[in-house]
Amino acid sequence: MAMRLLTAALRTVRRSRRLATGLIVLGLMVLLAVFSPLIVKAIGGGTDPLEVAAYEKWLVPSPGHLLGTDQYGRDVLAMVVSAMSVSLQIGAIAGVISTVVGVIVAFVAGYKGGWVDGILSTFTGILLVIPTFPLLIALSAYAKDVSLFQVGVMISIFSWPFAAKTIRSQVLSLRSRPYVDLARVTKARDLEIIFTELLPNLLPFIGVGFASSALGAIFGLVGLEVIGLGPGGVIDLGQIIFSAISTGALTLGAWPMFVVPIGLLTLLFAALNMVNIGLEEVYNPRREESPVSDETVLEISGLEVKYATNRGDVTAVEGLDLAVRRGEILGIAGESGSGKSTLAVALLRLLKPPGRVTAGSALFHPKGRSPVDLLKVSGEELRVLRWSALSYLPQGSMSSLNPVMRIQDQFRDVILEHAPDRKPVLGELIPRLLGQVGLEPRVARMYPHELSGGMKQRVLMAICVALEPDLVIADEPTTALDVTIQRVILQSLADLRADFGVTLMVISHDMGVHAQLVDRVAVMYDGRLVEVGDVRQVFKDPRHDYTRELIESIPRVGRRAS
Ligand SMILES: Nc1ncnc2c1ncn2[C@@H]1O[C@H](COP(=O)(O)OP(=O)(O)OP(=O)(O)O)[C@@H](O)[C@H]1O
Numbered sequence: 071m072a073m074r075l076l077t078a079a080l081r082t083v084r085r086s087r088r089l090a091t092g093l094i095v096l097g098l099m100v101l102l103a104v105f106s107p108l109i110v111k112a113i114g115g116g117t118d119p120l121e122v123a124a125y126e127k128w129l130v131p132s133p134g135h136l137l138g139t140d141q142y143g144r145d146v147l148a149m150v151v152s153a154m155s156v157s158l159q160i161g162a163i164a165g166v167i168s169t170v171v172g173v174i175v176a177f178v179a180g181y182k183g184g185w186v187d188g189i190l191s192t193f194t195g196i197l198l199v200i201p202t203f204p205l206l207i208a209l210s211a212y213a214k215d216v217s218l219f220q221v222g223v224m225i226s227i228f229s230w231p232f233a234a235k236t237i238r239s240q241v242l243s244l245r246s247r248p249y250v251d252l253a254r255v256t257k258a259r260d261l262e263i264i265f266t267e268l269l270p271n272l273l274p275f276i277g278v279g280f281a282s283s284a285l286g287a288i289f290g291l292v293g294l295e296v297i298g299l300g301p302g303g304v305i306d307l308g309q310i311i312f313s314a315i316s317t318g319a320l321t322l323g324a325w326p327m328f329v330v331p332i333g334l335l336t337l338l339f340a341a342l343n344m345v346n347i348g349l350e351e352v353y354n355p356r357r358e359e360s361p362v363s364d365e366t367v368l369e370i371s372g373l374e375v376k377y378a379t380n381r382g383d384v385t386a387v388e389g390l391d392l393a394v395r396r397g398e399i400l401g402i403a404g405e406s407g408s409g410k411s412t413l414a415v416a417l418l419r420l421l422k423p424p425g426r427v428t429a430g431s432a433l434f435h436p437k438g439r440s441p442v443d444l445l446k447v448s449g450e451e452l453r454v455l456r457w458s459a460l461s462y463l464p465q466g467s468m469s470s471l472n473p474v475m476r477i478q479d480q481f482r483d484v485i486l487e488h489a490p491d492r493k494p495v496l497g498e499l500i501p502r503l504l505g506q507v508g509l510e511p512r513v514a515r516m517y518p519h520e521l522s523g524g525m526k527q528r529v530l531m532a533i534c535v536a537l538e539p540d541l542v543i544a545d546e547p548t549t550a551l552d553v554t555i556q557r558v559i560l561q562s563l564a565d566l567r568a569d570f571g572v573t574l575m576v577i578s579h580d581m582g583v584h585a586q587l588v589d590r591v592a593v594m595y596d597g598r599l600v601e602v603g604d605v606r607q608v609f610k611d612p613r614h615d616y617t618r619e620l621i622e623s624i625p626r627v628g629r630r631a632s
Contacts, residue, residue: 084505084508086348086349087348088344088347088348089344089345089348089349090348091341091344091348092340092341092342092343092344092345092346092348093341093345095337095340095341095344096338096341096342096345099154099158099337099338099341100158102151102154102155103154103155103158103159104155106151106152106154106155109148109151110148110151110152113145113147113148113151114145114148119144119145119147119148119149120144120145120148120149120152120305121144122142122143122144123142123143124143124144124145125139125143125144125145126139126143127139127140127141127142127143128140128141128319128322128323128324130323130324131326135147137150137326137327137330138323138324138326138327139324140310140313140317140319140324140327141313141317141319146310146324146326146327146330149305149310150307150310150330150331150334152304152305153304153305153306153307153309153310153331154307154334156218156291156304156305156306156307157288157291157292157306157307157334157335157338158288158338159218159222160218160221160222160225160287160288160290160291160306161284161285161287161288161338161342162284163218163219163222163223163226163287164222164223164225164226164229164283164284164286164287164290165280165281165283165284165287166280167222167223167226167230168226168229168230168232168233168279168280168283168287169230169233169276169279169280169283171226171230171233171234172230172231172232172233172234172235172236172237172279172283173233173234173237173272173276173279175190175194175230175234175238176233176234176235176236176237176238176240176241177237177241177264177268178190179191179194179234179238179241180237180238180239180240180241180242181241181264181268183242187238190234191238194231194234194235194238195231197228197231198231198232198235200228202228202229202290203290203293205228206224206225206228206290206293206294207294207297207299209224210224210294210299210300211299215301215302216301216302217301217302217303218301218304220301221291221294221300221301222287225286225287225290225291226283226287229282229283229286229287230283232279232282232283232286233276233279233280233282233283234279236275236278236279237272237275237276237279240271240272240275241268241272244268244271244272274349274350275349277345277349278346278349278350281342281343281345281346281349282342282346284342285338285339285342285343285346288335288338289335289339291306291308292306292307292308292311292335293308294308295307295308295309295311295312296308296311296312298312307331307334307335308331310327310331311328311331311332313327314327314328314331315328362395362396362397362398362589363395363396363397364395365395365396365435366393366394366395366396366435367394367395367396367434367435367540367541367573368393368394368417368432368433368434368435368444368541368573368575369393369394369431369432369433369435370390370391370392370393370394370417370430370431370432370433371391371430371431371432371433372389372390372391372429372430372431373387373389373390373391373413373416373427373429373430373431373432373445374387374388374389374390374427374428374429374430375387375409375412375413375416375421375425375426375427375428375597376425376426376428377412377424377425377426378423378424378426379424385597386409386412386425386597387409387412387413387416387597388409388596388597388598389598390413390430390597390598390599391599392592392599392602394541394573394575395573396435396540396573397567397571397573398573398574398589398590399563399564399567399573399574399576399587399588399589399590400573400574400575400576400588400589400590400591400592401576401577401578401583401584401587401588401590401591401592401605402414402575402576402577402578402591402592402594403578403579403581403584403591403592403593403594403617403620404579404593404594404595404620405579405595405620406579408594408595408596408597409594409596409597409598410545410577410579410594411465411545411577412425412597413577413594414462414543414545414575414577416432416445417432417444417445417543418444418460418462418543419444419445419447419452420462427445430445431443431445431446432444432445434455434459434460434540434541435540436455436459436460436540437459437540439459442455444460454488457484457487457488457533457534457536457537457539458488458489458537458539459539459540459541460539460540460541460542460543461533461534461535461537461539461541461542461543462534462542462543462544462545463527463530463531463534463542463543463544463545463547464545465545465546465549465577466546466549466550470530471518471526471529471530472518473517473518473519474517475517475518476514476515476516476517477504477513477514477515477516477517477518477521477529478496478500478514478515480529480533481496481499481500481503481514481532481533481536482496482500484533484536484537485499485536485537488537489537499536500514501514503532503533503535503536504529504532506532506535506562506565506566506569506570507528507529507531507532507562507565507566508528508558508561508562509525509528509529509532513525513529522555523550523551523555524551524552524555524558524559527547527551527555527559528558528559528562531544531547531559531562531563531566535566535570535572538570538572539572540572540573541572541573541574541575542566542572542573542574542575543574543575543577544563544574544575544576544577545577546577546578546579547559547560547563547576547578547583548560548578548580548583549578549580556583557586560583560586560587563576563587564587576588581620581621581623584605585605585609588605589604589605590602590603590604590605591603591605591608593608593614593616593617593620595614595616600614600616600617601613601614601616601617609621
């Protein structure tokens with residue numbers, strides 16, 4: 071569970087430079103905060119630099135006091151370092167409380183729905199419209215001599231609804247996804263669904279909730295300090311700014327007292343905002359929009375495939391009609407032996423004797439080229455189409471990488487064979503393609519044996535889309551992989567569709583794969599198509615008994631598939 075969340079978090083960070091920068095700056099600030107007592111001690115040497123009258127008043131910046139001293143003779147640098155830690159503490163206190171409360175409320179409201187959602191949403195809504203700062207002032211004035219933790223709790227009272235609102239709408243959208251329905255069908259417990267299906271997908275939103283609450287709290291505290299209602303016994307950035315203004319520090323040459331805390335607050339603001347925007351960027355809601363068009367990319371009519379055996383012909387695919395729409399992920403489901411792989415190899419013209427296509431057509435519409443019947447094109451025409459218009463991710467494809475070639479050379483071979491003009495950009499293109507499937511650029515210099523099964527599968531997926539083909543046919547893309555890696559592969563496939571607009575035909579016996587990934591599912595039984603439809607619809611209300619059996623035979627979510 072923890073590993074799964076960590077992998078999800080790392081994947082998220084890798085996808086946005088802004089997010090990574092924000093987190094690095096925040097990390098440095100946290101380090102400064104953690105070591106602030108030591109730094110303050112080092113600044114003071116033998117004396118406590120935060121003590122009143124430790125030094126002379128209003129010393130201008132000098133090597134002994136890099137930022138000078140204040141009106142009480144305290145070292146401003148030591149004050150700023152200590153105040154930085156206070157700001158981060160208040161941010162962390164309010165951030166954690168608001169996020170935890172917000173997440174719990176959002177899950178209960180979004181997941182339970184109905185009247186529970188009604189009551190919680192109304193309550194959240196009321197808190198959202200109340201003007202926060204005046205209430206905070208009133209609370210602080212009433213509470214008097216509050217501690218830093220108490221201020222954090224007070225601020226959280228007003229900031230958790232923001233987190234709850236953002237997360238609730240995501241819970242609502244996620245819980246209508248087929249894979250959550252699937253988890254319900256397979257009778258997984260609510261908590262199991264929340265932890266295995268919803269939480270990992272909501273991490274970015276939880277991060278946004280945390281960063282916004284922390285930011286609000288830091289500035290809330292500055293506001294309280296400026297009006298003299300801050301917690302006792304601590305020096306905060308707001309307090310330093312306030313005394314710089316009230317004592318006319320700027321005219322006394324003590325400008326660092328004003329400029330440095332403002333600069334640090336700005337930096338903190340920028341870093342938290344970068345985290346915020348970065349998270350939204352990575353989890354751009356536009357990805358949720360369906361890229362499926364009405365255009366047909368492949369039209370299969372009356373396909374029939376037979377295998378000659380010594381007991382006569384075996385019909386593996388019979389009278390199959392199916393249209394694949396541009397931009398969709400179409401799942402082909404069915405138990406072993408139902409004819410799924412035969413369908414794929416027939417379309418790709420990789421069917422070997424004793425197999426042969428005995429009837430039908432497969433009209434393929436590659437962009438910018440005239441339509442072709444895949445079952446009739448010449449070998450040369452097919453060579454041109456492969457990779458550039460039609461890619462294949464074969465079953466057990468991990469062994470299809472050449473073991474003695476570096477990954478970059480395998481990309482190079484495919485790309486240059488079809489698009490020699492891309493030679494100058496290969497150095498930039500290969501790492502970008504690897505990045506699309508969540509792999510580091512250094513993978514390009516590795517050999518297949520240095521990669522895990524899941525990494526090899528992702529390399530192949532990246533090669534498949536390198537030339538931005540119209541259609542990728544993936545046969546059992548997750549079989550033989552660990553459950554966690556399966557999830558990564560499925561996410562990468564969904565990302566490739568979102569980023570490249572590629573159409574995917576995903577063949578899998580595992581209905582769980584279809585539930586998580588595809589838009590439409592076509593169910594095969596004994597060589598025939600028995601049901602085709604929107605995946606949600608098929609899961610909710612399967613028309614064919616066989617489909618119902620397939621759905622019910624799925625192992626429970628969270629339990630390792632055997
Ligand atoms: N080389 C072959 N010779 C004879 N019959 C074959 C051959 N290959 C496949 N078949 C038969 O064709 C039918 C469909 O097989 P196919 O491999 O396409 O099914 P599948 O749904 O892809 O199964 P799996 O998921 O196990 O690959 C089966 O009845 C199978 O026995």
